[in-house]
Amino acid sequence: xxxxxxxxxxxxxxxxxxxxxxRPTSIEDIHxxxxxxxxxCYLAGxxxxxxxxREGLRPDFVIDLNGISELADISLKGNALTIGAGMRHSEGxxxxxxxxxxxxxxxxxxxxxxxxVQGMGTLGGNIMARRERYxxxxxxxxxxxxxxxxxxxxxxxxxxxDVWSNRHSEGxLLTHVSVPVAGRPxxxxxxxxxxxxxxxxxxxxxPTGGIGGRAVMGFxxxxxxxxxLDLGGIPDRRGVSASAPEIAAAAFERFPEALMDAEYKKDxxxxxxxxxxxxxxxxx
Amino acid sequence: MSTEIIKAGSTLDISFTLNGTEVSAAVTAETPxxxxxxxxxxxxxxxxxxxxxxxxxxxxxxxxxxxxxxxxFAYQADGRDxxxxxxxxxxxxxxxxxxxxxxxxxxxxxxxxxxxILLATALLAEIPEPTRxxxxxxxxxxxxxxxxxxxxxxxxxxxxxx
Numbered sequence: 001x002x003x004x005x006x007x008x009x010x011x012x013x014x015x016x017x018x019x020x021x022x023r024p025t026s027i028e029d030i031h032x033x034x035x036x037x038x039x040x041c042y043l044a045g046x047x048x049x050x051x052x053x054r055e056g057l058r059p060d061f062v063i064d065l066n067g068i069s070e071l072a073d074i075s076l077k078g079n080a081l082t083i084g085a086g087m088r089h090s091e092g093x094x095x096x097x098x099x100x101x102x103x104x105x106x107x108x109x110x111x112x113x114x115x116x117v118q119g120m121g122t123l124g125g126n127i128m129a130r131r132e133r134y135x136x137x138x139x140x141x142x143x144x145x146x147x148x149x150x151x152x153x154x155x156x157x158x159x160x161x162d163v164w165s166n167r168h169s170e171g172x173l174l175t176h177v178s179v180p181v182a183g184r185p186x187x188x189x190x191x192x193x194x195x196x197x198x199x200x201x202x203x204x205x206x207p208t209g210g211i212g213g214r215a216v217m218g219f220x221x222x223x224x225x226x227x228x229l230d231l232g233g234i235p236d237r238r239g240v241s242a243s244a245p246e247i248a249a250a251a252f253e254r255f256p257e258a259l260m261d262a263e264y265k266k267d268x269x270x271x272x273x274x275x276x277x278x279x280x281x282x283x284x
Numbered sequence: 285m286s287t288e289i290i291k292a293g294s295t296l297d298i299s300f301t302l303n304g305t306e307v308s309a310a311v312t313a314e315t316p317x318x319x320x321x322x323x324x325x326x327x328x329x330x331x332x333x334x335x336x337x338x339x340x341x342x343x344x345x346x347x348x349x350x351x352x353x354x355x356x357f358a359y360q361a362d363g364r365d366x367x368x369x370x371x372x373x374x375x376x377x378x379x380x381x382x383x384x385x386x387x388x389x390x391x392x393x394x395x396x397x398x399x400x401i402l403l404a405t406a407l408l409a410e411i412p413e414p415t416r417x418x419x420x421x422x423x424x425x426x427x428x429x430x431x432x433x434x435x436x437x438x439x440x441x442x443x444x445x446x
Contacts, residue, residue: 018313047337050355
């Protein structure tokens with residue numbers, strides 16, 4: 001074995017700046033920590049934290065969430081599937097409740113990152129990293145998920161759009177993600193044209209009758225864009241398959257022109273969305 | 285408050301199993317696991333390249349799962365079972381994955397090879413007989429800039445007995 005001083009082995013120059021480390025064991029502990037002075041950040045999977053440090057993150061203290069088991073729970077609460085923010089990708093992506101209540105979500109979740117990230121990364125970390133190319137925010141928007149936080153002033157909820165717009169409280173902890181499932185959502189997610197774009201599509205029963213649908217396009221460098229689908233006059237999910245080209249074309253009429261290569265993304269996106277809607281209609 | 289708080293600069297005492305041997309160490313909170321393994325334990329098979337969890341050259345197995353040690357903190361090793369490339373051989377004999385990599389010359393510069401072999405070892409522990417597509421999907425987590433990957437996948441399939 002080579003050791004420093006015995007051979008030409010130099011020390012690794014990748015040190016991080018020192019920080020205080022807090023290791024809470026319950027959500028209640030977090031509440032106490034939020035009243036402490038100084039800046040903080042959260043550590044769960046940690047797959048993104050080192051990158052953030054290298055990008056300039058300098059917290060006074062890091063809150064290690066790995067001792068809080070209640071953050072890694074999945075349960076059905078009323079009409080919503082509640083997924084703990086600390087749920088690791090590899091476990092969530094094969095969870096029976098997720099597969100039962102949101103068909104298609106597990107296969108989409110299994111695509112996050114890579115083998116290594118799947119084993120370490122968490123849904124909460126993926127969302128709160130707020131990186132445009134990460135897939136948690138795309139799927140959270142597509143499923144109209146409600147994000148539950150704990151902040152210094154107590155609990156509150158926000159949408160993914162609120163998080164992108166910084167309307168949530170900085171420093172608050174994302175505790176869980178609630179996905180409404182009363183409308184029997186079904187999701188499909190396509191990454192064949194990544195890194196140009198990825199596309200998620202969801203069909204579900206509308207609260208007022210009929211069906212509703214949403215598509216979310218994700219990009220490498222731009223924030224995801226949401227398209228609410230006009231499904232008026234479509235009697236059922238199977239009808240979506242028959243009218244998929246028209247629905248997709250209508251959805252992308254409102255395509256944001258400020259995006260790079262907007263024309264290409266609009267045309268290719270309509271083709272992919274047609275395929276996804278056809279698939280969704282046939283599956284339902 | 286029941287939360288344990290470790291002040292910056294102070295150390296945590298950890299103990300873990302490293303390549304089958306019990307190891308104890310005192311580390312500061314910000315110490316990367318790669319630094320503990322490479323610089324302090326002298327395990328130079330832990331190769332540092334991107335230092336941001338992208339390339340996978342510093343991969344080790346933590347409780348049999350592949351992890352980039354450059355994006356894990358050393359204190360997180362406490363109580364875990366860690367395997368680096370130095371711990372794969374048994375009685376001096378290369379593991380089946382190592383033998384397959386040699387047979388197929390699945391390397392050129394060799395810098396990514398420890399991480400690739402550990403990643404493949406984790407794959408075969410999880411899926412003993414992967415399809416070629418499964419092997420490609422799994423192994424795509426790590427980056428090699430020399431081989432073009434074909435020989436690596438060939439070696440993985442060989443190691444799986446297919």
